[in-house]
Amino acid sequence: MLTAEPVTDAPTARPPVVVVDPIALRNRRRRKVFVNAVRLAIVAVVLGGWELGVRTGHVDAFFVGQPSKVVTQLHTWITDGTEAGSLWTQVRVTLQEAITGFVLGVVAGVVAGIALGRVQILAEVFGPFIKILNSIPRIVLGSIFVLWFGLGPTSKVALAVVLVFFAVFFNAFQGTREVDRNLVANARILGAKRRHVTFQVVLPSALTWIIASLHVSFGFALIGAIVGEFLGAQKGLGLLISQAQGTFNPNGVLAAMVIIAVVALVAEGLITLLERRLLAWRPPQLSGADL
Amino acid sequence: MDAIELNGVTKTFRTPSGTYTAVHDLDLVVAPGEFCAVVGPTGCGKSTTLTLVAGLERPSVGEVRVGDRRVTGIDPQVGFVFQNDAVLPWKTVLDNVSAGPRWRGVAKRAAIEQARDWLRRVGLGGFEDRYPHQLSGGMRKRVALAQSLINEPRVLLMDEPFSALDVQTRAIMSNELLQLWELTKPTVVFVTHDLEEAIALADRVVVMTAGPATVKDTFVVDLPRPRTVQEIRFTPEFTRLYQEIWHSLRGEVELTYARSAGTLEVA
Numbered sequence: 001m002l003t004a005e006p007v008t009d010a011p012t013a014r015p016p017v018v019v020v021d022p023i024a025l026r027n028r029r030r031r032k033v034f035v036n037a038v039r040l041a042i043v044a045v046v047l048g049g050w051e052l053g054v055r056t057g058h059v060d061a062f063f064v065g066q067p068s069k070v071v072t073q074l075h076t077w078i079t080d081g082t083e084a085g086s087l088w089t090q091v092r093v094t095l096q097e098a099i100t101g102f103v104l105g106v107v108a109g110v111v112a113g114i115a116l117g118r119v120q121i122l123a124e125v126f127g128p129f130i131k132i133l134n135s136i137p138r139i140v141l142g143s144i145f146v147l148w149f150g151l152g153p154t155s156k157v158a159l160a161v162v163l164v165f166f167a168v169f170f171n172a173f174q175g176t177r178e179v180d181r182n183l184v185a186n187a188r189i190l191g192a193k194r195r196h197v198t199f200q201v202v203l204p205s206a207l208t209w210i211i212a213s214l215h216v217s218f219g220f221a222l223i224g225a226i227v228g229e230f231l232g233a234q235k236g237l238g239l240l241i242s243q244a245q246g247t248f249n250p251n252g253v254l255a256a257m258v259i260i261a262v263v264a265l266v267a268e269g270l271i272t273l274l275e276r277r278l279l280a281w282r283p284p285q286l287s288g289a290d291l
Numbered sequence: 292m293d294a295i296e297l298n299g300v301t302k303t304f305r306t307p308s309g310t311y312t313a314v315h316d317l318d319l320v321v322a323p324g325e326f327c328a329v330v331g332p333t334g335c336g337k338s339t340t341l342t343l344v345a346g347l348e349r350p351s352v353g354e355v356r357v358g359d360r361r362v363t364g365i366d367p368q369v370g371f372v373f374q375n376d377a378v379l380p381w382k383t384v385l386d387n388v389s390a391g392p393r394w395r396g397v398a399k400r401a402a403i404e405q406a407r408d409w410l411r412r413v414g415l416g417g418f419e420d421r422y423p424h425q426l427s428g429g430m431r432k433r434v435a436l437a438q439s440l441i442n443e444p445r446v447l448l449m450d451e452p453f454s455a456l457d458v459q460t461r462a463i464m465s466n467e468l469l470q471l472w473e474l475t476k477p478t479v480v481f482v483t484h485d486l487e488e489a490i491a492l493a494d495r496v497v498v499m500t501a502g503p504a505t506v507k508d509t510f511v512v513d514l515p516r517p518r519t520v521q522e523i524r525f526t527p528e529f530t531r532l533y534q535e536i537w538h539s540l541r542g543e544v545e546l547t548y549a550r551s552a553g554t555l556e557v558a
Contacts, residue, residue: 180377182373182375182376182377183377183379185342185347185371185373185377186371186373186377186378186438187379187390187394188347188365189345189347189365189369189370189371190390190391190394190438190439190442191367191391191392191394191395191442192390192394193394196394200379200382200390201379204379204381205381207381280422281380281381281382281422281423281424282380282424283424283425
């Protein structure tokens, strides 16, 4: 559907003109059906070929697993639970760790990024420290966190926080620095005090950058939680994977991956919704494939 | 007492390749309620002059006064309309226009009432809930005008405000600017590189030299008000002024052009 905004200089509002071209509409529907059919075919060929390869003995199920067994594994987990307790407990534990780490990391990253972006002296003082901390491969910190916080969820949350923090921090910092100087000058002349400029000019402007980093960061938060669970845990999806690995069960590893993928996709969807809400003021993006 | 007074103002900027003088030994006086247009070749330092009056920048040498006060920071009596869009894209039209009074401590309800008033005055009644990207360039300029005028500035600085608009919209906006100006009669300094626009709008046209900027000539525009910009340019008086001012401006424009051509050859 094409909608034309009334962008004339006429002082009175005119209703938007709505033009629907039936042929274009039909072509677009056909294209959509075609794209979906091809996608389905790709999935069928890959999974079918895999299953067939295992059954005919061309591929060794001991190493690569088998799609039907992955489904069975998922079914067993859902109905009978896992060695560590019910499947939902594992998902809940991992999600709790990831979400807590995500929220803390985002808040800390945004606050620190904007503070350092707005206050020159802070940036000068803390710049080198942040560079040094950022240069440490953060997964290594997981071991320290297990030592500090034990095998409970705290060590996983801590790992998720550090992973998320830097991704968000650098975006918030850069976003703050890239604020249009005209906008700031205009706001100041109109009467904005420093805090008005920070919250009504800088923050909304940097939000485009910050939200872009949220998409990546939730993935980081999940990585933090799951790697933390690898390193030592009593519950969680990471534990399921490491147990499956320990018992040479590739289907278990794959089944846990499927669950994690579902969780990540749902989270991505929620972040996109948040993005649409917070950035409603932006002009609609010109069409193109969404990834 | 003069509304704006610049005494021997010089402004130099430090750049990676040395210092750059944008304004040199500039003396300029604008009377209260006067509509003063400033013309000059591109990049001659006209915009810098405005930022000095607004208090966004401090002069390196000399003194800038607005009213009876020396400018040391942003003056609440000064309004500024920028060349590029400076309305906040994440605020609706209404929130953009009411922002000024709200930041200055006016209660929310009163600020919104005032904003609705001003939007009607600039012909944007009914567009309160739009976001800037949903408006045309001309409409965004009206928002910017309402945003500045709602603070009832005694001095209104305008930096090539209509240069991004198409010719027709520009003429319409110029007329509306004059009508709005008649309402509260602020002192206006209107920077432009369009000579016709300058003569059609102003009481006085100041010609700047090629950078660093200083005043070359001043011309009094003695055309009757109220004016219609599209029509006034056909009067013989307008043509005479145009020729006179162009004669003064021409040398500076040619000098600027020669310099930029020179740098091109060097590069």
